Amino acid sequence: MAAANYLSSEDQFLCSICLDVFTDPVTTSCGHNFCKNCITEHWNTSDRCQCPMCKEVFNTRPDLRVNTLLSEMVDQFRQSAQQKTSSSEQQESKPGEVPCDVCTGTKLKALKSCLVCLASYCETHLEPHLTMSGLKRHQLIDPVENLEDRMCTKHDKPLELFCKTDQTCVCTLCPVLDHKMHEFVPLKEEYEGKKVELKKTEAEIQQMIQKRRLKIQEIKHSVDLSEEDADREKAEGVQVFTALKESVERRLNELIKTIEEKQKTTKKQAEDSIKELEQEISELMKKSTEVVQLSLSEDHLHLLQSVQSSNIHHPPPTKDWTKVSVPPSYEGTVVRAVAQLEETLSKKMKKLVEAELKRVQKFAVDVTLDPGTAYPQLILSADGKQVRTGRAVRRSRTFSAAQARVPPPPPTCWKMRGPVHRCSQL
Known part of the structure; x- marks a missing residue:
């Protein structure tokens, strides 16, 4: 029942029939309070019209009206209970969050961790660090776990310095005892x-x-x-x-x-x-x-x-x-026909090749070799129309700039001047 969630001082807001907080509370002539629906259903199923608490019998069924004062008090009680529940849920530590080290029982969520005290505090237990003059000087950071890892394992002092020589965090005693003649800077620096x-x-x-x-x-x-x-x-x-x-x-x-x-x-x-x-x-x-x-x-x-x-x-x-x-x-008729067809196809093929060369030359008559990316053994002629291979190749051969669109291996970077094409091979 919901009544188990409230303290004994809150029992005055509970209906004795449903054992829950009043809904539309009404008051009988004998002074007892019930939910309007609860007392109505009770009388509908009972042989006599009497009070469930004191057993007083009513000769005529009372005309019940909602007790406005009690109803307002119940509404205030509901709001207060909801605020308490919401506050408890917000502060309670969840998996993955840093819990308060001071809380007993239910651990609340820590808001800050103290590097001097090596403890984490919730909102309530953090209050002394915010009000007491001696604790105000302590260094507070966002809540973290394993605060002992921030202590020097040898000298049991906070890690406040950084050794640039050994690239490690040290305490104030390490430069004197273990890191002599090393270069140190504050952790913040x-x-x-x-x-x-x-x-x-x-x-x-x-x-x-x-x-x-x-x-x-x-x-x-x-x-x-x-x-x-x-x-x-x-x-x-x-x-x-x-x-x-x-x-x-x-x-x-x-x-x-x-x-x-x-x-x-x-x-x-x-x-x-x-x-x-x-x-x-x-x-x-x-x-x-x-x-x-x-x-x-x-x-x-x-x-x-x-x-x-x-x-x-x-x-x-x-x-x-x-x-x-x-x-x-x-005999020979088919051979002659195929020969004529071959001749026709050869003429068509020649026209296609000539048309393709004209199209390639249209975009490839102006070629520049990029010395930073081009194959080093390719040399461009002075007029910019011929590209030939260098001495490192056994047989040097020259070919037109139009044919440079298909360079010999290894891969070469070609850059076409002009607004029509920019061809690059990485």
């Missing part, structure tokens, strides 16, 4: 110096971060340019290969048409020859029939007269077919 160094280091780190962010932007920009180049090259590739495909298909159609026309002509010639041969065969068969019939005749005179008059023993005139043949085969 060394602290200020280290802070300056840390700020300088932090500035250098920020500068390095900024350079790397700029490098990221440069790389992203390079990727964007690369994507644009890739899209352009893909478009040009599609255009070129589409044209080549159309050219190949056109050549193929021409080849098929040529072969079909040649085959058609050959077939026509063959059909004409066959027709003529069949005509001659028909005439020869007719002549053969006449010869057979005449040879079967037994009349000597008739056979002799017929042979002499009809010249039947001579065959009819015919064509000499020994030199007539089918047209030659198609």
Whole structure:
């Protein structure tokens, strides 16, 4: 029950039915106080209308009204209880926070640590260090744990000096006993110096971060340019290969048409020859029939007269077919077509190369070698149009500035003068 959270002096604000702080408190004629809903529900479930405390019976059910004075007192009590609870939660030490060394039971959160007393204090126990003249001279810092680490392990004195020779914190007795002839400065002085160094280091780190962010932007920009180049090259590739495909298909159609026309002509010639041969065969068969019939005749005179008059023993005139043949085969037709296609592709390739060289020369006619980053064995001619390799390379060769866009290994830094391009290779 909530009543367990309050002291005995606070029982006057508790309802005897729900044992919690009053809500809309009402007072019966016998002088006892209850929550309005509590006493109403009690009477609704009871056979008689009587006071739960003194058992006084009421003949008629009282008309209960909220006790305004008691209600105001209950509200003030609620606010006070909430403030106490909130204050306790704010001051109580949580995991990771420095607790007060003086508190007993629940440890409250420490607000300061004393380097002289080697203890940490909450708001209540810090009061003497803020009011007493002898304790005001103690050095207070933000609360820290393990204050004994701030004491010299040899002399049991606070670490107040910094030995620059050994780069360590020491007490006031160390220079006399253990660090003779060493250079010492107060901790605060060394602290200020280290802070300056840390700020300088932090500035250098920020500068390095900024350079790397700029490098990221440069790389992203390079990727964007690369994507644009890739899209352009893909478009040009599609255009070129589409044209080549159309050219190949056109050549193929021409080849098929040529072969079909040649085959058609050959077939026509063959059909004409066959027709003529069949005509001659028909005439020869007719002549053969006449010869057979005449040879079967037994009349000597008739056979002799017929042979002499009809010249039947001579065959009819015919064509000499020994030199007539089918047209030659198609061997070599495909080879000739492919050769013509190759010639066409070579011409197109030559035009593409010339166009690419013109485009490269447009942006690469003015080249400067950066002596700080360029390959040391590359030498630019006086007119700025030729780049050649130095003596360290076995075979020296000269090439145009347009070709310098693809330098020989190792990697070289090229810087293009002018507003069009700036190309660098790191």
